[in-house]
Amino acid sequence: MTTQAPYPIGTPGIPWGAAEVAAWRSRQHRQRSYADDVLGAIDGLSARFDVVEYGRLDYAPDSYPQFALKSRHWDDALPIMLVTGGVHGYETSGVHGALQFIDRHAADYAGKANLLMVPCVSPWGYERVHRWNPDALDPNRSFHADSPAQESASLMRLVAPFRDRVLMHIDLHETTDTDETEFRPALAARDGVAYEPGEIPDGFYLVDDSEHPQPAFQQAVIEAVAKVTHIAPADAHGEIIGSPVVAPGVIEYALTSLGLCASITTARYKTTTEVYPDSPHATPEQCNAAQVAAVCAAIDFALAHRQA
Template sequence: MQNVTTHQVPYPIGTPGTPWGPAEVAAWRAGQQRRRSYAEDVLRVIDRLRERFDVSEYGRLDYAADSYTLFAVRSPDWRDNLPTVLVTGGVHGYETSGVHGALQFLEREAARYAGRANLLVAPCVSPWAYERIHRWNPDAIDPNRSFRADSQAGESAALWRLLAPYSDSALLHIDLHETTDSDESEFRPALAARDGVDFEPGEIPDGFYLVGDTENPQPAFQQAIISAVEKVTHIAPADERGEIIGSPVVAPGVINYALKQLGLCAGITNARYTTTTEVYPDSPRATPKQCNDAQVAAVCAAIDFALG
């Protein structure tokens, strides 16, 4: 576990103990600057994939001067008698390997599942946040606590509509994430400030881990992914309390959340197999390539297990 330096002074926006209102959200949004390009990093890769996959628009986000088209990539040989596999990345835009791991899977590995499964991949759910390397959307909403039919987050609502037809037919949904040092130094303090509560410092797990579903944990499935990923990068150990990010470790590198209750992406459907990956890109023992490769290894292991 990594001890990360955190804010020792009140968060610079808002009044301690008072939840943000529109003025605070506007002040926070005004401080966010574009730091990379969705068009260059994501759409350019998706354009290359059009020769081998079906690419379709599933939504559009209009945020003042910024507008983003959301794309899904599907198997070209979609057949109703095949199992459906869902892969999502970039729900939190700052979690880089979630986006590039999904794209790398499509470019390098997806073809080997042709005729065995229908693949549906949404590689960058939150492009505004991707460009600003942030967790929230411009309304200071966390998309990954907002996956409900009546979601106020445009990113979450668009993906919900995309995946709703597969709610009962999907076999697998794997959602690709990262846990970063900035979770503790920026995003959790910002969350506490936004909600008007005290910030309680925590620890960042050093390594890869998975978040399964409390209501449908599928331990053998989770372990199959861990076994594949540990060949690529190290697995996060439990802390001295036997926990990872405050949740009990139920198996090496695995914790469980109530996915649907919390409005998490991996809980959108009733898929038999669901999991959320968490890569640690800030580890001195991991490179960006390893992080992307770990995401791809996780996706392939998940599909291989689900297909039997």
């Protein structure tokens, strides 16, 4: 029997204070460039889409502008489709899948839908390949009133004028092996609780809203992604990451009570994608393509069932 080594920061059983957060932050180092990877791509898209700077994250000595892209010929008579990526900055295909969709497919929806697209919500986390922001807060548990996470608060301000007009919101994520080796152990240490090991599913899956499920919508997305990469099977307990599988590749969360990004609008159709980039059966290109396929299928379904 092996025993999990204590997380290297803090005292087991005692939640972190400011000193532990500072110690954790000192261990995080820039590994890639938001300016090169994301802002450069957005600049290249500015001739085709309206670019909106909707916030700025000041994490001394760094400062990160936050950008959204909008359909150039916005028409209030058309439904709004919201695409978000990089809420967890380390989830690479969420960012690059969103950028790839914008570059290759967003123009296909001109005159059919208004697109509001935010490819990288958490640039500090993107650069440091981390789930949290510098305050050791998870932006994807912080979408609620008076959010302490700047990333979440600024995105909610951007979306507020459209909140009740969005028809579809798809939020692009990944589940990685580091969820078990780093992020969940860090979370347990931060909160002063025991770490309980879990199982990482091998494949793509979706998270529906348990309070307003849309099974046909979820299944349409799964069917489209299955042409690109494999769908995660249920584990021996009929679950994926501890939640019952309600349909092939689909689980449900209470989005609003958990403060998840997919709860920020009243959209009829909403989903969170989860790609598995560490699978021996998937390449980075497939992961990006899976995100793109999911976005296209989600928009197509919402348009086809707009009057449902």
